[in-house]
Amino acid sequence: MEKELRRLLNKCVRCGTCRSECPILAEVGFEGASPRGLIFLLQGLLSGQVAAKKMADRVYNCLLCDACTAVCPSGVEITNLIRTSRMELGRIPAFGPLLKLALNMFLTRPTLVAAGSRLLWAYQRSGLDRALRNTGILRILPGDLGRAEHMLPPLSIRTARGMLPELIPAVGKRRYRVGYFLGCATNLLYPQVAQALVRVLAANGCEVVIPKEMRCCGIPHLTYGLVDTYAELVQSNLQVFKEAKVDAIISDCASCTATLSQMGKQPLGCNADLPWDEAAKMAKKVWDFSAFLVDELGPNRIKRDLAGKVTYHDPCHLARGVHVTRQPRHLLGKLGLELVEMPNADVCCGAAGTFALAHYDLSMAILKKKIDGVGRTGAPLVATSCPACIMQLTAGVKAYGVPAKVIHPAELAAQAY
């Protein structure tokens, strides 16, 4: 492993191309915050020049947005290396053992996730959230958790899982049997997206299965370097989809799509004995919702045209993880909307999973640039194919006073069917 890491790190020629893309560097400015700087420090870590305890926080100063990796001429897998180092350094700043426990125990079990979210819902409904915000007690939460709390959207009492049956028949002739990978965020925060997606797929001749046993895609675990738990999730999801006998696996979440598309790739430092080849085959069946609709189904039976302007934000994991940028735009056009591009549509919005929780100010600064771009388009709608981006952008339009509604393409599509 050490040899392999050294080989991968050696690939960096220090050309600095990655400097041009990093949203964090654009905010803070100094080399140590750049992808090249991180790679250099990781080289130092490996050779013993840099002390592990000084690196532990630094590897979390990254959105894992892949913007650097996508442009690196030399082919350095920057984001993967950062992920691996997180595992090696094995420490989670700001959250500490609590989050680790949550990731290992909680997110891996669908029923526990749902139970947790209901507690949160109760907290919001009780008015306790406002009361706590007023007393400022949230400020004592670890890291920036307290300040970031307002980013959480109001939860609905019912999860998507609770609203939708396990099997939804196709409308008319069945063309495909698809599995819907109902991700944690959509399930808990945006059940209306799930409902919309299922409706549109069914209307286009898909029989949709939502297997009960499906578990988290594993991205939080990869992000925090918990590769063994990740491997467990891959194994279990692989089994679930095999049993469900589906032609395709559809996701409305950019992060789930990107992670599942990589499920055949054994992460660095993971020795789990899994049928990775089989997982790789399954990974080929994974589709982003818009990509499946546009490239495979052909969105035909649209009942009515929508009108007005819309702008589109490219989620990092969709644009760079699976190179889906054309299809959501095409879909919006097909629905009758006028697409107005924002500048830097494919720059990270600053959400990056829990990044906003640990680096509130930085995340908000990155978000502000994004929202300025949205504002300049004058579009009343911002579409984006990722629940985490929806959450971040919604907080952004509110915080910076831009009158736009953030929405998933599936919701817009559902309005047209």
Add this chain to the structure above:
Amino acid sequence: MSLLRDLREILSTEQILSDELDRLCYSYDSSFISRLHSFCPDAVVLPRSVEETAAVIKYAAQQGIPIVPRGAGSGESGGAVPVQGGIVMDLSTWKDVVELDVANMQILVRPGLVHAQLNRLLAPHGLFFPPDPGSSKMATIGGMVANNSSGLRAIKYGVTENYVLGLEVVLPDGRVITTGGQDCRAIKNVSGLNLTKLFVGSEGVLGVITGVRLRLWPRPQSRGIVMAAFPKLEDAPKAVMAVFQAGMLPSGMEIMDSSAIEAVNLYHPQLKLPAAEAILLFEVDGNPPGVAWQVDQIRTICQRWAVEVEEALEEERMTQLWEGRSLVAAAVSRLRSEGTRAFIGEDISVPLSRVPEALRGIKSLADKHQIKVVLFGHIGDGNLHTAPVIDPDDEGEVARVQHLADDIHRLALKLQGTVTGEHGIGFVRSQYARQEHGLALDVMVQVKRALDPLGIMNPGKIFPSPAKGAGADGKGTASTAQ
């Protein structure tokens, strides 16, 4: 730590980096030699005004602390590396446009503005800054001026110095001057000694550039690219000469050898470049009928030797071809699984008539030292880039690649060329200065001493140390500027 305490009197805390890891990240640029050593600065500062810059320099002069200016650190010669410690001045966060004067086709910018960003903001005004380094995405204007950078369009448009109307410079004693006339906006100006040209290409040894007034050119209406694949490497230079002889001056003439082609295909698989011993890329620009005519002429000329000629006229294809070529310098690492590209011996420039000899010579030197090299470059002006791909963990290869670089530099001088066409001397090529410049080197040293008697500005760069100063032929007086 009195250094830090003193700096805090001048700058805000967030403009000073003292943490060891933060400082270590300023111990390199892309040069291979900086990879082999650890040159850690004592502090890093990020000034964002002339006053701040001058105050730091005045303080450094009082204390005799070296000052090392730095842009993006994309330089390939170690220019921005603090080889004698001291304070690194990172200017990359100071990137304002002070004034865009469209009517007079000029712009005044701060040093940290990145080349690609400058051209992006000029595009809507129908203007551009023509020099086009492969590092356009990261190189700063300050770094380009300090290195007198050029790149893929130098053949027609020249190099950075052709576009600098005037500079604001903080001298090593803290005085601030404006060259090219204090209030002058004239495009033609021969008034006084040309100090602007003195500072362009001075690699940070004469002062810190804090403002750059650039002359801009009207953006051509259209462009086109001809890509020709040659079964024999030696035929490529023949096609280049034939294009010149036909009375054409393309805006770019680039060569890539078979390995460079492979590397670009690995970086941008969608490009699908044909396998060949060499590919030439010709870019022509101007008005649409002129572009069409030239594309046609160049195609016909190339067909004499080439097996395949493509006319690329779609914007997307052209952008990708150009970007593939621009970044091949770093993409060559992809050719070898345990290998990486070493930026060393990478920038010789030779007279046009000797390009074939140089290409052959480099290949045979690489064979002699058993190092895999990739060749590409700005063939239209004889500027050839050699990219060794080595395993940096293999001590033998690391030693051999340094001998190879030395031989390549000597080859360039033998062919009446230079050791650096555009990347600069830095601290990795100063040993050839005596042989290349003879007595003129002593005058350079005098200029340096006159402006920087304390030797605090970017010490260890350009000028050979006394031991190396005699040069290869042993002639001339040993000299040092520090």
